[in-house]
Amino acid sequence: MAQQMGNQPLIVLSEDSQRTSGKDAQSMNIQAGKAVAESVRTTLGPKGMDKMLVDSTGNVIVTNDGVTLLSEMEIDHPAADMIVEVAETQEDEVGDGTTSAVVIAGELLSQAEELLDQDIHATTLAQGYRQAAEEATEALEEVAIDVEEDDDEILEQIAATAMTGKGAESARDLLSRLVVEAVQAVADDDGVDTDNIKVEKVVGGSIENSELVEGVIIDKERVSDSMPYFAEDADVAIIDGDLEIKETEIDAEVNVTDPDQLEQFLEQEEQQLKEMAEGIAAAGADVVFVDGGIDDMAQHYLAQEGIIAVRRVKASDQSQLARATGATPVSSVDDLTEDDLGFAGSVAQKEIAGDQRIFVEDVDDAKAVTLILRGGTDHVIDEVDRAIEDSLGVVRTTLEDGKVVAGGGAPEVDLSLSLRDYADSVGGREQLAVEAFADALEVIPRTLAENAGLDPIDSLVELRADHDAGDTSSGLDAYTGDTIDMAEEGVYEPLRVKTQAIESATEAAVMLLRIDDVIAAGDLAVADDDDDEDMPAGGPGGMGGGMGGMGGGMGGMM
Incomplete structure (x- = not known):
């Protein structure tokens, strides 16, 4: 930061520092958040693809799991890190829905970008987003379905839904039954501590050879x-x-x-x-x-x-x-x-x-049990283990809360319609932020359709029509492309997976939008669209190519 004093500029920040301000800072943070969401977006849903990660020592991880991807990727941009935290919070709280949470956060930032361009203030946006998130949480409670602790059928369906699209899919009926038995065995008056379920990975045999040992x-x-x-x-x-x-x-x-x-x-x-x-x-x-x-x-x-x-x-x-x-x-x-x-x-x-x-x-x-996971190779078994972790988390959450919602993009479409109605009652410019929030939630069914090779617009139009007609659990069948009743189909997710995803995605998006100045002690690099090499923060030319010793490169900051 340079301040003119007489003819001599006063240097406040060190020469190595970089500073991005105003619209440039917002734009940089939004791009970083969107880039993180984009990196996991193709893994969402039953037809989501896997990613292969190779670390600096040559270790290979093949996974479809959002939080594993993000924590293993070496992300060193501070704004991107804040989006990764959304996934980690989601994993700690409920064990599943990490990809959904990150994709929603990315879409909230994307929608905000358009409103910022229309000169709507970031604080107004933040206020509108928070109101929308609160309304969304209440609307979700209304469509939630109660589940009894001993309702094995629904619990197994919830466990199976969490495994869908991951490596465990081939034996998910067996695995979801084992998961439910394991969680019920360790449940006690204090709730469910999944640390009491030990997962023993054994290479050899097939996934179908997995078993639960009560002990x-x-x-x-x-x-x-x-x-x-x-x-x-x-x-x-x-x-x-x-x-x-x-x-x-x-x-x-x-x-x-x-x-x-x-x-x-x-x-x-x-x-x-x-x-x-x-x-x-x-x-x-x-x-x-x-x-x-x-x-x-x-x-x-x-x-x-x-x-x-x-x-x-x-x-x-x-x-x-x-x-x-x-x-x-x-x-x-x-x-x-x-x-x-x-x-x-x-x-x-x-x-x-x-x-x-x-x-x-x-x-x-047996208040402590062991799940023996079998699989042909280390990579297969590691991915099955990650699917089981998610599955254990959702069954635990369901037993604790006793509430679930239909899956397949159904709650998001329902929320989107509810929020558009709610937006009419919100005064001022916040109304536009609430509408943007409603649009952002539709990224989930849209992405499910895209990953399944379907036309996202046609799918979304059909889903909206069903929900308008009062079918609150209508979701997208990724295999046939039809819209079907997800509750009848047995595709359920715990209520807390959805509420937590919306809350943490909103908090992260709001926090990033409210930042209008990024002052970095060293080099802050963001990969450009062509992934050729790192460019200075703020985009090409945005920062005066490394700040020119923080004096000449600052231009309007003098």
């Missing part, structure tokens, strides 16, 4: 081959420590003067380890899971007692074991009593796709 699978083997392979009706102990002799923390020097003394030392250590094993046996444990290491001698004595021992069990696995079996983790063998033990009908070491794992099954009340 926990630990990706470890028993520590010694002389221990039993399995234990029926097993009492389970969890020790949050080691079965080893503790090293002294103080540096001590012991002079051994004759071999008998050394022998005594060793015997003493051996005796301590033997007592540990006997302590576990005395408490009545058949299986012990240890957080740390297990000394070789302790392994020997545990095997003699017929106890299965597993070492270096992760903290997350330990908490799942505790939840599944009812065991109380203790910090040392001395604290272990019969009351601390959990129960499992079967603990066994089994082979799955060439790997040995410990299966803890047949627990009294």
